[in-house]
Amino acid sequence: MGQVAGKSSVMMEIRTPKTHKAKRVLEKRAPKLVENGKKTLILHGTKTSATVSSVLMELYRLKKGGAIKYSRRNENIRPFESGGETSLEFFSLKTDCSIFVYGSHSKKRPDNLVLGRMYDHHVYDLIEVGIENFKSLLSFSYDKKIAPHEGSKPFICFTGEGFENVQELKQLKEVLTDLFRGEVVENLNLTGLDRAYICTAVSPAKVFLTHCAIKLKKSGTIVPRIELVEVGPSMDLVIRRNRFPNEGLRKEAMKSSKDKPKKKVKNVDQDDVLGKLGRVYIPEQEVGKIPLPDKSKGVKRERREGKVKKNKEEGSASKKLKESE
Amino acid sequence: MDMETDQIYQIDVGNLLAFNPNHRFSSAPSSREELVKECVTEGTKLVQAIADTLFNLPSTETNDGPLVQLPPPSTKLPREKHLPRPKPPTKWEEFALKKGIQKRKKDKIVYDETTDKFKRRHGYDRVNDDNDIPIIEAKASDEPGEDPFAKRLDDKKKRVGKQEKNRLENLKSAAKAGALPSHVQLAVTGLPISGTKAQPKKIGKEALGDVAGLAATSTASGGKFDKKLPGEKPPKKQGKHHKYLPVVPRYGWVDEEKEQTNKVLGKLLSKHSHEILNVGKAINMYNDKKEKKKSGRSDKLKAKKDITKKKPYANKAN
Numbered sequence: 001m002g003q004v005a006g007k008s009s010v011m012m013e014i015r016t017p018k019t020h021k022a023k024r025v026l027e028k029r030a031p032k033l034v035e036n037g038k039k040t041l042i043l044h045g046t047k048t049s050a051t052v053s054s055v056l057m058e059l060y061r062l063k064k065g066g067a068i069k070y071s072r073r074n075e076n077i078r079p080f081e082s083g084g085e086t087s088l089e090f091f092s093l094k095t096d097c098s099i100f101v102y103g104s105h106s107k108k109r110p111d112n113l114v115l116g117r118m119y120d121h122h123v124y125d126l127i128e129v130g131i132e133n134f135k136s137l138l139s140f141s142y143d144k145k146i147a148p149h150e151g152s153k154p155f156i157c158f159t160g161e162g163f164e165n166v167q168e169l170k171q172l173k174e175v176l177t178d179l180f181r182g183e184v185v186e187n188l189n190l191t192g193l194d195r196a197y198i199c200t201a202v203s204p205a206k207v208f209l210t211h212c213a214i215k216l217k218k219s220g221t222i223v224p225r226i227e228l229v230e231v232g233p234s235m236d237l238v239i240r241r242n243r244f245p246n247e248g249l250r251k252e253a254m255k256s257s258k259d260k261p262k263k264k265v266k267n268v269d270q271d272d273v274l275g276k277l278g279r280v281y282i283p284e285q286e287v288g289k290i291p292l293p294d295k296s297k298g299v300k301r302e303r304r305e306g307k308v309k310k311n312k313e314e315g316s317a318s319k320k321l322k323e324s325e
Numbered sequence: 326m327d328m329e330t331d332q333i334y335q336i337d338v339g340n341l342l343a344f345n346p347n348h349r350f351s352s353a354p355s356s357r358e359e360l361v362k363e364c365v366t367e368g369t370k371l372v373q374a375i376a377d378t379l380f381n382l383p384s385t386e387t388n389d390g391p392l393v394q395l396p397p398p399s400t401k402l403p404r405e406k407h408l409p410r411p412k413p414p415t416k417w418e419e420f421a422l423k424k425g426i427q428k429r430k431k432d433k434i435v436y437d438e439t440t441d442k443f444k445r446r447h448g449y450d451r452v453n454d455d456n457d458i459p460i461i462e463a464k465a466s467d468e469p470g471e472d473p474f475a476k477r478l479d480d481k482k483k484r485v486g487k488q489e490k491n492r493l494e495n496l497k498s499a500a501k502a503g504a505l506p507s508h509v510q511l512a513v514t515g516l517p518i519s520g521t522k523a524q525p526k527k528i529g530k531e532a533l534g535d536v537a538g539l540a541a542t543s544t545a546s547g548g549k550f551d552k553k554l555p556g557e558k559p560p561k562k563q564g565k566h567h568k569y570l571p572v573v574p575r576y577g578w579v580d581e582e583k584e585q586t587n588k589v590l591g592k593l594l595s596k597h598s599h600e601i602l603n604v605g606k607a608i609n610m611y612n613d614k615k616e617k618k619k620s621g622r623s624d625k626l627k628a629k630k631d632i633t634k635k636k637p638y639a640n641k642a643n
Contacts, residue, residue, distance in 0.1 A: 011515035030507030031406035098405035157371035158344040191390035198368035223380040253403035288432030
C-alpha cells in the first residue's frame with residue numbers, strides 16, 4: 001500500500017498481508033466472540049533437573065497438537081518478578097499461546113513448575129507448584145491396546161473438599177481445567193473417549209495428579225462400566241507461590257458474549273391433517289446477476305456435438321470391425 | 326472413608342469435568358499404593374457419573390461411531406483475548422446515515438448501450454472503460470492547449486489519492502478505538518517533519534560512526550577545521566546540513582513547508598504557549614533593550630557625558 005501523509009504529518013503506511021495464507025493466520029489469531037482452544041507454551045529456565053525435563057516432555061506429548069515446546073534455556077524469565085515477564089509475553093504473542101508451563105530447578109525451589117495464563121498476551125495469573133514422587137509414563141506397564149490416542153478429549157475429575165475451600169487449590173483447579181481441556185467441541189464421538197485426568201486434594205497444600213486410560217466394559221444398560229488403568233505420568237503437586245488475577249482484569253476476562261438466540265425454523269408449519277407443511281419461495285430472476293456464459297473453446301456446442309458424433313462413428317466403426325471379424 | 330458424605334457431584338458435561346467436593350481422607354493412608362488406589366477408585370466413580378449422563382444423550386450414528394451433541398460447558402473460564410470491540414463508523418457511513426442513503430447492491434453485469442450487449446462491470450472488456458474513449462468533445466470552458474485525456478488521468482489520480490487519505494483516516498480512528506481489522510497494520514515509516522514529535526529510533530552501527538560528523542555541524546565552518554582522531558573516517562556530508570522542504574507539494578501529499586510554519590505559529594499562539602515561550606523573560610528582555618536605547622549608549626562602565634555642564638576652567642590666567 002502506498003504511503004500517505006495523515007493529518008498529523010507522520011508518514012503512515014497501511015500494511016496488509018500479501019498472501020491468503022498470511023491473511024488466514026491473522027484472522028485466526030484475532031479476538032473473536034467464540035474463541036479457539038488455548039495453546040500451551042512449554043519452556044524451561046536456566047537449570048532443570050531430570051524430573052522437570054521429563055515432566056515437561058511428557059506434558060508436551062499429552063497435549064500434542066495444542067502445545068509448543070521450546071528447547072532452549074531461558075535465563076531472563078522470572079514469572080513472579082515484575083520485569084521477568086516480558087520475554088514470556090513476547091513468546092505468547094509470537095506463538096499465540098495463552099497458557100504457559102515454565103519448569104526450573106534450584107536449591108531453594110527444587111523441581112519447580114510455574115503454570116500461568118495470559119489475557120491479551122499479558123500475564124493474567126500464576127501458580128507455582130513443586131513436583132514430588134514423579135512417575136514417568138514409561139514406567140507404567142499396561143496393555144498397549146488401551147493406550148489413549150493423541151489429541152482425544154479427556155475426562156477431568158477433581159476430588160476433595162480442598163478444591164472448594166482453599167483459594168489456591170481453587171485456582172489450581174481452574175488452571176488445570178484450562179490446561180487439560182483442549183478444544184471446546186459440540187459433537188463428540190463416544191468411541192474416542194479414552195483418557196482421564198484424576199486430581200485429588202490429599203491435603204490443603206498437596207494435590208495428587210495422575211493420567212489414566214479408560215476401559216469400557218459391557219454392562220446391562222446403554223451406559224458401559226468404566227474402568228480406569230493408570231498409564232502415567234503421575235506426580236504430587238505441592239503448592240508454593242501463586243498470584244491471583246487482578247479483580248478488574250478477572251471481571252473483564254470472564255465477560256462472555258450473549259448466548260446465540262435459538263434459531264426459529266421459518267417456513268415450516270405443522271398441520272394435523274396434512275402433516276408437515278413447507279412454503280417454497282421462488283426468487284425473482286435477476287438478469288444482471290446471471291454469470292456470464294463460459295466461452296472457452298472446449299465447451300462450445302459445436303465442439304461438444306462434434307465430439308459426440310466422432311465417438312458414435314468410432315463406436316459404430318469398431319462395431320463394424322467386430323462384426324466383420 | 327466416611328459413608329455419610331453427600332454423593333452429589335458437580336458435573337459439567339460440556340467440559341467432561343466432574344468435581345466431588347465432599348471427599349476427605351479420614352485416616353492417613355498407610356502407603357503410597359493405598360493412596361493411589363483410593364484416588365483412582367474415586368476417579369472411576371466420577372468418570373462413571375459423567376458417562377451416565379453422556380451415554381444417555383441423543384446420539385446419531387456415523388461411520389466412526391455414535392456421535393453425541395454436547396451441551397455448552399457450564400464452568401466459566403477466563404477468555405484468552407478481549408471481546409472484539411465495535412468499529413467506529415467511517416466518514417462515509419456517518420454521512421450516509423445522516424442523509425438516509427441506502428446501500429444498493431451493484432449488478433455484476435450491466436447493459437452497454439454503445440454495443441448492444443451485456444458486459445461486466447469490472448474487469449476485462451468492461452462497460453465504460455476509461456481507456457476506450459476515442460473522442461472527447463471540447464467544451465467552451467476548455468483551454469486550447471490542454472490535453473483532455475491527460476486531464477482525465479490526472480483527475481483519476483487525484484481521486485485515488487484522496488480516497489487513500491480518507492481510508493487512512495478511517496483506519497486511524499478505528500485503531501484509536503482499538504478496533505483495527507485483524508489483517509491490517511498501521512506502520513509509521515519515514516521521518517516526521519520538523520516541528521512534529523520525533524519518533525525514537527534505534528541507533529545503528531553506521532549512525533554511531535557518524536556521530537562525530539553530526540557534532541561537526543554545530544561549528545560555524547561545518548567541521549572543516551576540527552581535529553580528527555587517528556582512524557576516524559571523514560564525515561559523509563561535509564559542510565552545513567540544511568533540509569529544504571519542497572515548495573511545490575506532490576500530488577495528494579500535504580504541503581510540508583506550509584505545515585512547518587503553521588506548526589510553529591500554532592504553538593506560539595496556542596493556549597499552552599507560555600510553556601514554550603517564557604513571556605516574563607521576553608518582557609524583561611524587551612524592557613531592558615528599550616531602556617538601553619532611551620539612555621543612549623549608556624554603559625555603567627562608561628562615564629556619562631553632560632554637554633550642558635562646562636568643564637572647570639584650569640590655567641586660564643597664565
